[in-house]
Amino acid sequence: MRTFVIELRKEKRTGVIPLMIAIGVLGAAYAFVNFIVRKDTLLNLPLAPMDVLLTQLYGMIMVLNMFGIIVAACMIYNMEFKGSAVKKMYMLPISVPTMYLCKFLILTIMLLIAVCFQNMALAKIGVTDLPKGTFEAHTLISFAGYSFLTSMPVLSFMLFIASRFENMWVPLGIGVAGFLSGMALATSEIALFMVHPFVVMLKPAIAMSAQPDIAVVIVSMIETILFLCAGLWSAKKLRYE
Amino acid sequence: MNYIITTEQLTKKYKSFVAVNDVTLHIRKGSIYGFLGPNGAGKSTTMKMLLGLTAPTNGSFTIDGKQFPTDRIAILKEVGSFIESPSFYANLTGKENLDIIRRILGLPQSTVDDALELVGLSEFGNRLAKKYSLGMKQRLGLAGALLGRPPILILDEPTNGLDPSGIHEIRNLIKSLPDLYDCTVLISSHMLSEIELIADDIGILNHGRLLFEGSLDDLRQHALQSGFATDNLEDMFLSMVEKDNASRKQRAKL
Numbered sequence: 001m002r003t004f005v006i007e008l009r010k011e012k013r014t015g016v017i018p019l020m021i022a023i024g025v026l027g028a029a030y031a032f033v034n035f036i037v038r039k040d041t042l043l044n045l046p047l048a049p050m051d052v053l054l055t056q057l058y059g060m061i062m063v064l065n066m067f068g069i070i071v072a073a074c075m076i077y078n079m080e081f082k083g084s085a086v087k088k089m090y091m092l093p094i095s096v097p098t099m100y101l102c103k104f105l106i107l108t109i110m111l112l113i114a115v116c117f118q119n120m121a122l123a124k125i126g127v128t129d130l131p132k133g134t135f136e137a138h139t140l141i142s143f144a145g146y147s148f149l150t151s152m153p154v155l156s157f158m159l160f161i162a163s164r165f166e167n168m169w170v171p172l173g174i175g176v177a178g179f180l181s182g183m184a185l186a187t188s189e190i191a192l193f194m195v196h197p198f199v200v201m202l203k204p205a206i207a208m209s210a211q212p213d214i215a216v217v218i219v220s221m222i223e224t225i226l227f228l229c230a231g232l233w234s235a236k237k238l239r240y241e
Numbered sequence: 242m243n244y245i246i247t248t249e250q251l252t253k254k255y256k257s258f259v260a261v262n263d264v265t266l267h268i269r270k271g272s273i274y275g276f277l278g279p280n281g282a283g284k285s286t287t288m289k290m291l292l293g294l295t296a297p298t299n300g301s302f303t304i305d306g307k308q309f310p311t312d313r314i315a316i317l318k319e320v321g322s323f324i325e326s327p328s329f330y331a332n333l334t335g336k337e338n339l340d341i342i343r344r345i346l347g348l349p350q351s352t353v354d355d356a357l358e359l360v361g362l363s364e365f366g367n368r369l370a371k372k373y374s375l376g377m378k379q380r381l382g383l384a385g386a387l388l389g390r391p392p393i394l395i396l397d398e399p400t401n402g403l404d405p406s407g408i409h410e411i412r413n414l415i416k417s418l419p420d421l422y423d424c425t426v427l428i429s430s431h432m433l434s435e436i437e438l439i440a441d442d443i444g445i446l447n448h449g450r451l452l453f454e455g456s457l458d459d460l461r462q463h464a465l466q467s468g469f470a471t472d473n474l475e476d477m478f479l480s481m482v483e484k485d486n487a488s489r490k491q492r493a494k495l
């Protein structure tokens with residue numbers, strides 16, 4: 001808990017927390033505006049109203065979340081490398097892996113807040129704009145959980161990458177390359193491509209149903225844990241030289 | 242003798258380059274130990290090993306009877322350090338930077354102001370660290386090392402980047418520390434003239450090898466025996482280094 005509070009204090013003026021809140025608000029605003037402008041077109045699609053609400057708006061929200069995660073992960077470690085602050089941390093009686101874990105938790109909580117903002121907007125649209133009796137709160141909650149879980153591999157991967165490179169442009173470049181290659185591979189039927197964390201995050205965006213895919217959920221959880229363990233291990237093993 | 246830091250044949254190799262070669266040090270409790278050597282002699286590498294920033298290739302060391310990596314946290318709780326350039330969070334003020342260290346060390350709030358005052362940075366505590374001048378950053382790094390007045394201080398060229406009055410001020414501060422709160426200081430420099438003014442004991446390092454270890458009086462005695470004037474140890478230090486460099490070249494030829 002002490003390390004978590006210390007990590008939160010370090011975030012002051014980095015912009016990580018305002019960025020993730022902005023991502024949540026922007027995603028919510030996008031959902032509102034899009035549904036107001038395209039309401040009739042969207043509701044005339046040959047899909048169930050809940051599928052329309054959740055899958056047709058998620059694409060842009062997912063892109064916002066993805067770029068939010070990439071930039072926030074880069075920023076959360078850039079402040080450690082700028083001014084060589086991390087070197088001081090290695091010389092203090094603090095567990096560097098715990099520090100890494102706290103950064104992971106901060107990003108996860110901020111992403112959760114952003115996802116909550118976005119889904120509150122979707123809930124509001126569902127209650128007011130979907131045909132009467134078609135809004136299902138449990139479907140919304142399960143899709144929110146599904147989209148959050150599928151975003152976690154990218155968060156875990158990007159934090160690991162950001163912790164390894166002192167030059168912020170390297171993880172940023174890897175993030176952009178991950179997004180572009182993920183876009184290219186997301187529609188493929190080949191299951192092996194799911195080892196790519198960005199492909200996993202894109203899966204709910206290309207689906208036509210709001211029902212979570214259990215295989216994608218399992219892969220997401222495995223990848224999240226794997227990248228987290230890799231980050232914790234390297235934080236412990238690799239010293240500052 | 243009551244030694245607080247001892248190293249035993251400490252060696253660090255980077256591929257074929259030997260940065261520190263079989264260095265055995267003895268640092269007395271409550272003393273100021275000057276670690277002297279030209280640039281690239283291996284002073285910083287030795288200090289980094291003592292702080293666990295890099296692992297020794299060979300040899301071992303103890304700090305207050307504790308060893309790395311088993312007692313890492315216990316050692317770092319006792320050691321205030323400043324290695325190479327100052328390390329700080331650019332997005333935080335000087336005070337906030339020290340507050341992060343204070344929280345890690347579990348010290349009371351008052352220690353931040355105390356450390357800022359010790360290094361003469363009180364009036365700039367609320368300025369962002371990225372806006373500090375080089376000298377102020379150096380003082381902030383030193384304040385971070387002095388926070389909570391730790392029993393052991395490891396300072397790597399702490400007066401780098403300071404103006405002459407700053408050097409004088411920091412030198413006096415370091416000199417007063419063992420009397421102020423009974424601490425041991427390991428300080429490195431490439432200038433004997435500077436070390437001479439504050440250190441009780443001296444270790445001279447060149448190309449990773451320890452050429453001399455002893456008290457200042459021992460060094461003066463050594464100078465006398467080698468035909469140098471005792472009031473100009475700088476000449477003796479330079480000749481010692483040159484002699485070692487020459488013998489290294491000769492060994493390399495063979």
